[in-house]
Amino acid sequence: MNLPYKPGTPCWIDLMVPDQQAALDFYCDLFGWQGEIGPAETGGYSVCTLKGKPVAGIMKAMNPDGTVPDPLPPTVWTTYLSTNDLDATVTSVTDAGGTVMVPAMDVMDLGRMAVITDPTGAVVGLWQPVGFPGATLVNEHGALTWNELVTADVAAAAAFYSAVLPVTTARSEMPGAEGYVEYQVDGRAVGGMMDLGSLPKGVPPHWQAYFSVDDVDSVQAAAVRAGGSVLAPAFDMAAGRMAVLADPQGGAFSVIKGSAPSE
Numbered sequence: 001m002n003l004p005y006k007p008g009t010p011c012w013i014d015l016m017v018p019d020q021q022a023a024l025d026f027y028c029d030l031f032g033w034q035g036e037i038g039p040a041e042t043g044g045y046s047v048c049t050l051k052g053k054p055v056a057g058i059m060k061a062m063n064p065d066g067t068v069p070d071p072l073p074p075t076v077w078t079t080y081l082s083t084n085d086l087d088a089t090v091t092s093v094t095d096a097g098g099t100v101m102v103p104a105m106d107v108m109d110l111g112r113m114a115v116i117t118d119p120t121g122a123v124v125g126l127w128q129p130v131g132f133p134g135a136t137l138v139n140e141h142g143a144l145t146w147n148e149l150v151t152a153d154v155a156a157a158a159a160f161y162s163a164v165l166p167v168t169t170a171r172s173e174m175p176g177a178e179g180y181v182e183y184q185v186d187g188r189a190v191g192g193m194m195d196l197g198s199l200p201k202g203v204p205p206h207w208q209a210y211f212s213v214d215d216v217d218s219v220q221a222a223a224v225r226a227g228g229s230v231l232a233p234a235f236d237m238a239a240g241r242m243a244v245l246a247d248p249q250g251g252a253f254s255v256i257k258g259s260a261p262s263e
Contacts, residue, residue, distance in 0.1 A: 008167055009079065013077050037060075043059060045059045061073055075251040079125065080124070083165065086114060090103070101123065141212055146194075149192070149194075180192060186232045217234050219233050239258055242256040
């Protein structure tokens with residue numbers, strides 16, 4: 001198949017939650033998605049769509065045998081990085097100091113996946129597409145637009161991802177974003193890396209998903225009305241206006257309205 005995502009590029013996100021229907025209601029109302037609990041053979045996994053195109057997944061937290069985990073895992077959005085050889089990538093993960101949390105496995109005829117932890121403690125998924133490439137609508141209101149690694153050791157993280165995938169990192173040249181590290185594929189920024197030190201104490205290393213929105217302040221207000229919370233109120237920054245929010249079950253995500261390109 002003609003892959004829309006080059007290896008190393010963030011290609012999909014999904015959310016594991018205790019109450020799947022509540023999460024579907026929240027995000028469908030907030031972003032205009034369509035989604036329902038999936039068939040039993042997929043564990044009820046829901047592929048949410050926008051304008052008829054896949055944008056994100058939502059699933060109920062459960063063990064492989066279908067039982068409810070005790071204790072429940074944290075509610076988090078997981079970023080998936082595309083690879084054209086999952087087995088080779090997983091092998092390189094352990095060689096580079098990472099840990100395999102979920103070993104490589106087939107997902108019907110859609111592709112193959114694994115979940116790993118990088119040496120700095122951030123969890124990320126790997127996806128080798130077969131029949132499903134990942135999100136096919138991005139950079140529009142309600143759709144994924146950016147993925148960012150927040151870590152206590154940017155240099156170690158950069159070395160790890162460059163060792164396991166064909167990616168490079170470079171300091172951003174965007175005015176006002178000096179010090180920000182771009183995560184690049186073929187010299188093009190497809191994500192970012194930032195230091196954990198700028199966040200409240202106790203926040204663990206993680207990959208953060210950013211959704212594009214037309215009006216950050218109104219989405220922030222809508223999230224609060226729906227039972228969500230504000231982790232960082234709407235503010236202006238180099239790339240535009242953004243806010244960091246959490247859904248009612250604690251899943252953190254960012255929303256951003258990008259700055260218009262300068263002439």
